Amino acid sequence: MLNINLAQQMTTFFSLLFILLAINAILLIFSVNGAGERFKKPIQRISETSITKLLPREASETEYKEAV
Numbered sequence: 001m002l003n004i005n006l007a008q009q010m011t012t013f014f015s016l017l018f019i020l021l022a023i024n025a026i027l028l029i030f031s032v033n034g035a036g037e038r039f040k041k042p043i044q045r046i047s048e049t050s051i052t053k054l055l056p057r058e059a060s061e062t063e064y065k066e067a068v
Contacts, residue, residue, distance in 0.1 A: 004012075
């Protein structure tokens with residue numbers, strides 16, 4: 001290993017740790033602000049006419065058995 005004393009190693013470690021923690025905090029703040037804006041938007045109701053109704057397929061059971 002390189003001839004770096006313990007104090008320099010600890011300084012390097014803690015400086016990298018604090019840089020990563022700062023980046024994490026900034027990203028967390030932006031994430032929370034973005035989530036807050038999404039919850040403030042009004043919820044649009046889906047009208048009854050736009051709901052598609054699923055009907056059973058008009059086929060006999062033998063057709064289903066053949067497909068499987």
